[in-house]
Amino acid sequence: MTVLLLILAILPIIAGIVIKVMFVPASNGIDITGAHIFFTIDLPFGGLPISESQINSWLVILSLFFFCLFLTYGLKTKDMSKRQIVAEWIVEKVEGLVRSNMGEFFMGFGPFICAILGLSACSSLLTLVGLFPPTSDINIVGGWAMMTFILITYYKFKAGPLIYLKSFGEPVPFLAPLNIISEVATPISMAFRHYGNVLSGSIISVLIAALLTTLSQLIFGKLPGFLGEFPFLRIGLPAILSVYFDLFSGGLQAFIFSMLTMLYVSGGFPEDEYFKRKRLKEAKKQNKQAIENTNGGI
Amino acid sequence: MNNLDIISVNIWQILISLCNLVILFLIFKKFLFAPVKKILAKRQAEVASVYDEAQKEHDDAMELKSSWDEKMRTADEEADRIVKEAVEKAENRNEVLLYESREKAESILRKAKAEAERTKADAEEEIRKEIVDVSSALSERVLGREINMEDHRNLIDSFIDNLEDK
Numbered sequence: 001m002t003v004l005l006l007i008l009a010i011l012p013i014i015a016g017i018v019i020k021v022m023f024v025p026a027s028n029g030i031d032i033t034g035a036h037i038f039f040t041i042d043l044p045f046g047g048l049p050i051s052e053s054q055i056n057s058w059l060v061i062l063s064l065f066f067f068c069l070f071l072t073y074g075l076k077t078k079d080m081s082k083r084q085i086v087a088e089w090i091v092e093k094v095e096g097l098v099r100s101n102m103g104e105f106f107m108g109f110g111p112f113i114c115a116i117l118g119l120s121a122c123s124s125l126l127t128l129v130g131l132f133p134p135t136s137d138i139n140i141v142g143g144w145a146m147m148t149f150i151l152i153t154y155y156k157f158k159a160g161p162l163i164y165l166k167s168f169g170e171p172v173p174f175l176a177p178l179n180i181i182s183e184v185a186t187p188i189s190m191a192f193r194h195y196g197n198v199l200s201g202s203i204i205s206v207l208i209a210a211l212l213t214t215l216s217q218l219i220f221g222k223l224p225g226f227l228g229e230f231p232f233l234r235i236g237l238p239a240i241l242s243v244y245f246d247l248f249s250g251g252l253q254a255f256i257f258s259m260l261t262m263l264y265v266s267g268g269f270p271e272d273e274y275f276k277r278k279r280l281k282e283a284k285k286q287n288k289q290a291i292e293n294t295n296g297g298i
Numbered sequence: 299m300n301n302l303d304i305i306s307v308n309i310w311q312i313l314i315s316l317c318n319l320v321i322l323f324l325i326f327k328k329f330l331f332a333p334v335k336k337i338l339a340k341r342q343a344e345v346a347s348v349y350d351e352a353q354k355e356h357d358d359a360m361e362l363k364s365s366w367d368e369k370m371r372t373a374d375e376e377a378d379r380i381v382k383e384a385v386e387k388a389e390n391r392n393e394v395l396l397y398e399s400r401e402k403a404e405s406i407l408r409k410a411k412a413e414a415e416r417t418k419a420d421a422e423e424e425i426r427k428e429i430v431d432v433s434s435a436l437s438e439r440v441l442g443r444e445i446n447m448e449d450h451r452n453l454i455d456s457f458i459d460n461l462e463d464k
Contacts, residue, residue: 143311
């Protein structure tokens, strides 16, 4: 059963490779383009192109779903399996991260932060198997940043609209336009930071590949036949660079994105006012109830 | 080529990606965090119950131990008391025995003394008689005549008494 779930977790990635091989025209590796569009659904505002990045992120979600099932299959309180240890490790790490960065009030954010980390890291790591990384598509990362923005605004609104509006007038009222700009800039900067890092990684990889191809043609071009064409210098060095651009950068960007989400959401949340308001509300409720009780008594 | 541009903003794609994130959030919540937290809570409860049990057993053992200690202490006292009693009894008996034996010994001694006295007296009497007889016989022989036995006896007796007095 566990093996089956593990296979199901890996299957989406293989499916992604198959789709890529079947439908995406091969390139020589030195093109810089966006995601391949399979087809477009007609909708207002420009239609919905179903592109590689969409498909790949769905595949990642599917894969992560089965991976979760694989990890949490047959949990026991004693004699834990390695899978269970990994599952508990993930949960405890993420919860610890949320607790230290956001506090006890936001403990419900654990799965959300875990989702950002998992989706972002796995999407970036798709480059390792040669797939198009969805994180190098501005729309994908933009969606996540929008989610973060919605959360920030939601938690700012929790203490009431007046306090939300007042927060723009701080520290001095005439800075309000700047505050509004910075508010809007937050998700945009987050999206562009993540997308730009992953995309620039691919671009640099492509540029270096092109450079190395040219160089090896210069050096080995005199060799006869196939040997002259083969870019020898492209062996080795791109792999090392890929460790940085794909593994390290991908993981780091996922971490930064989730970290910023946590900091912005918990930082924008006016805790004191919220609890004050909550207390007031409860007092009012009790008052109301007391009045109702007395009315009922009469 | 049927590709997207490097930067192409599409509202639908953004929405779908947003929904993807929410879906993954729900997946993680339902299939990773919920079961793991449940199992953690369960384990916590189990550990707590095990601790409780251990504590209870420990308490029981301590109670048992204290009761045993109490019993041991009373047993010691009992033993002390018994030994003391036995010793006392033995001493009493000893004394009694000692007393009895002393008594016996004294009685024996007394008896022996009385015997000795009596023997002595008997012997004296005997000797006196003998002496009287012998002296009377002697006197008869010397005087050649029958003497008054009664007078003689008195004479000798007085003589012997004189001897004894000196």
